[in-house]
Amino acid sequence: MKSKRILVKGVEAIALGALAGGCNCYFGYPITPQNEIPELMSVELPKRGGVFLQAESETSAINMVLGASAVGARAMTSSSSPGISLMSEGFSYLIALELPCVIVNVMRGGPGLGGIEASQGDYFQAVKAPGHGDGKFLVLAPYSCNEAYELTAKAFELAEKYRNPVMILSDAILGQMKEPLTLKSPKIKTLEKDDWILSGAKDRPGRVIKSLFLDSAELAERNLKLKQKYQKMEVEIKFERLAEGSEELIIVAFGSMARICKEAVFNLRARGYPVGFFRPITLFPFPRKALCELAESHQKRKKFLVVELNCGQMVEDVASALCGKGDILSLAYPPSVLPFPEDIEREIIKCLNLSTSLNV
């Protein structure tokens, strides 16, 4: 089969990926820079017998997703930072109720109303605590239109496999830039759900989906069960590594920042600088082992320069993964002016000359 190439924005690639992944309902509330997702879904879903509904708030939208998921739908919502904060109680319930769904955050600058420029300021929120309680999302961070399409499609399968929400963490640059997208028909599995969804108690006793466990032993057991599930998700860990292990410095970056950093690394490598590149694609679970292996390869102590579009968040995960096995450096750009690859190159050269590491 010949695959088709089209020119789309990152957010459109996400919407098309969702449709390819079998998404059959979308509930959301408008917010820049992701409005193209609901706009596209409002056209495409009804054509395919699906449901599109604009809710009166993000709070309602995520709860509509919750209801749809409980009856077995492939449900999705998307928003940007402030809207994601508003959904967080719902996130916690979805995790607790073990309901699959896909949530897209096209991050913009914060805190507060912030701005509509790109930001990676919601990293912690996405990977550490999407809602109250101990719950986690499986978090995927694409860095191109093709990847946004493929990961979003796959997200629906992963959500059902783990009965857990999956978050696509994108940002205003990735979302709004246009690039060619190769439309494929990804093979997305549909899982049997009849044994847990609500469908009316026909020939069986009523089924209950709930998160209230007043018995403390029962609640502890629930939490441990969820924890085990997060550990199982480690088989899904994905990353991109452009490093042999003999380098002196490895750049670690995700999403849009990884795009800029990758170019800087290519440029410097062409000029003979000993630099490598590591890009986590799953942010939760985080590729801790892969980073450690890289740090330990060639028995050479390396510097790890973590570049982010925030005040320094992922650097904490890199430091905890490496556990002293490398020198950690943080290059954190608050959401304002984006660096050019040349800016990053200059910083890398500075770091290569640095004799001590920053303490994070």
Add this chain to the structure above:
Amino acid sequence: MSKPFDFPKCLKRNTFHYCPGCHHGIVHRLICEVIDELNLKDKTIGLASIGCSCFLYFYIDVDILEAPHGRACSVATGIKRMRPDLFVFTYQGDGDFSAIGLGDSIHAASRGEKITAIMINNTVYGMTGGQVSPTTLLYQKTTTTPLGRDPQREGYPLKVAEILATFEAVAFCARSAVNNPKRVKETKNYLKKAFKAQLENKGFSYVEILSSCPVNWRMDAVSANYHVDKLTEVYPLGIFKELPPKK
């Protein structure tokens, strides 16, 4: 001799956890009777909300999903849009439906979601210990209005049935009580009409039920039961809106 009534099929034989004299249990039973009579058990999804009735699933043997506080109408929307063939009802308190969830409730009603919302109006937040709610009567003492609800501070009682009755997409809207046998029968009748409005795809249906909360009203069960009559002075009973049958 024929039995005047039987134990409803979908009412579980569990002992109610409600306080003595609480009306939640009566309404549970009525819902079960109507589900049985309309033969709905096989296609029903109930939304338990957050309040004293969050254990709805201990008592009603249908598929039940627990909605976050105030969100039952949005959760029900997600369900009904994806499974229009199912019968979906929410069971909410006055705090859940008309305070934290008023936005969700009003918009679901104004969109004409084909769901049925049941609001148990006991004028307080029962579960959290009897704090003031939007429906608390003027000068009523609660744990957060120790001197009584002052209209200058907490405003006036919110009349939800009257508001919803003005909505075009609302098919059935009524208020009742269950503090005497006549009203119990009337409530059952309203519930049946509300359920049928949904089954006939006519729009959003709503039944508000004035209920006692002896513990938080600081009354014994019998006085609390009589006190519901006082509520009817502010919250009149009856059908506020009923669309005619579809042609």
